[in-house]
């Protein structure tokens with residue numbers, strides 16, 4: 001999937017977390033969580049040469065390439081997710097921690113709709129995919145654009161639905 005699709009999915013994940021913790025819409029926590037969501041969503045593609053995340057975190061992506069980590073393996077695995085979770089748990093307040101973690105997890109999850117599949121259980125070399133190949137969403141395709149718009153609509157609908165009082169108070 002494209003970086004922008006992953007960002008929207010990460011944003012949606014962060015919104016879900018904010019609603020769960022009932023964080024006020026107009027707060028620094030909300031702003032930080034949404035930003036984290038947008039960044040954590042595409043982060044796993046740091047393993048893909050030429051991706052924006054690989055460029056932004058160049059030293060890390062360089063190391064991954066040096067040790068020959070293939071795309072959609074280590075950084076897209078459940079093992080890595082737990083590793084990041086264990087590392088960040090003591091560092092971030094709960095809403096930010098879960099926003100980051102679920103946004104990060106959304107990456108591998110939506111990659112499962114792609115035809116290439118994901119090695120979720122890396123280092124076990126087994127590719128997972130949620131849809132049969134003929135139905136899978138090809139990266140950059142018309143289907144992916146549609147999928148992204150659905151996610152985007154949800155991103156707009158969620159705050160409108162649950163923060164209506166605050167949203168309507170703005171106008």
Ligand SMILES: [Zn+2]
Pocket residue numbers: 001044045072076107111
């Ligand atoms: Zn990916």
